[in-house]
Amino acid sequence: MRVIAVVSPLGGSGRTTLTAHLATLLARQGQPCLAVELSAQNLLARHLGMQEPSALGWAPLAAAGRWWADAAFENTEGVGVLPYGKAPPEAADALHRQLQVQPRWLQDQLELLDVPEACTVVLDTPAWPSPLAQAALRCADAVLVTLEASARACADPAAVQAMLAEAAAAPADQGVLVTRFDPRRVSHRDALQALRAQWGERLIPYTLHEDENIPRALARAMCVGSFAPQAQSARDLQGVCNWLTGPRLAPPSMLATGAGRP
Template identity: 25%
Template sequence: MPLVCVCSPKGGVGKTTVAANLAWSLARAGSKVLAIDFDVQNALRLHFGVPLSDGRGFVARSEEHSDWSQSILTTGGNIFVLPYGDVTEEQRERFEDRLARDPHFLQRGLDTVLRYPGLVIIADFPPGPGPAIKAISALADMHLVVMLADTASVSLLPQIENNRMIGQPLNNKHGHYFVLNQSDNRRNINRDVTAFMQQRLGEQLVGVINRDESVGEANASQQSVYDFSPASAAAFDIELISKRIASLLNVTVGNGEVQAPIRTNHY
């Protein structure tokens, strides 16, 4: 059960889109994938075709049910989604307070899915530090940090390198790695930042995703970039990244093993 946390020190970097398409790529390769949303914006579900009007999620129900798997939605195929859900500000505050105060709260909530054999979990987090990213650090197998090919992202590298996200190293298992998103070779600053990041991060940079209009168009149609434009540059880049992550985590995909079904809700 590898758990990959997709995070970033800043917003607007395409983090949720990367998380969703990474989940799609791993599922296409044969893995069962659960995408979990820890961001109050509740946007990850939209990448998997969940209707905008469907406000179900685990945060509101966590006040009554310790097993969050009861809020999993099935999308068909190998991908399952655990949405944050539509919540009030009071519900959000109570949830984050429990994350911060109860060291076993998150473990209890995810226990069922953490024990599911062969499941790959991709968890999307809000930008910057927060109680969820800190609480999950003991459970995570890898952190994937999404940055842009711009100077703002370069200026925020010290937040990761100096352990400012959670006050300690992001990951003590397989470590943390970086993805550089929306790199555009037509722009000098993008080329320069990409070259700098490649030199600075070395093997910690698992891939660069080229700027590609098909990504935004796929998002608008609630599709993966693979379904919308399988021959696009972004689809190729994300597939390479997913293969690198699977290799780092020793994930065996497409093994054909028959497993008990995950309990899900349909939408």
């Protein structure tokens, strides 16, 4: 299987949104795909069709010593989903202690999954340096870092470098994605330019624009590609998926993102 970790040192940078949409787009291309939620926010299943956050999840099962994949389900798009579930804080503490004793615990659990050989597993992580985010980095073949278009995302590139240094994925399989970009805002344009200067070729040549269709789709337990397929965000997400799975070429419109417009 191929494992993709969606990570960030920042909360609210779109990791869950990206995980859900990448999994859906991959499934639509006919690729077996499993989305695994490592974040206690427990919102991934909402993006993938459930009207309410999932009560059953892998975290309470694993904390009780049971097989974690018993919480998995498949949505109407054919995406396998393994939600975090509703777990008390002590369950998370138990999982973190497990990772200290067995650093390969997550990798071992993934390898035991009964999935097709060509399956892609997309990991939605809590903010780094959470132990589960660190575990995801250790077992991922590819890493996508989400950084919103803001001053705080530009403030500490050394922290992101330290995060990527933990990753098992080769540098060529590590990408930085700018999210929540509104070209009408000067601060966002300035942040995009700063992030381009900081990350150079590691910056994915697609920018995920701020789009009201994303929260509207979430309110209906849908992905934006189904809710509003012509939306800017739907096109952005398809571009990211294409970059991840195909030739990593810049889109023709890379210089026309609005970054230099008043």
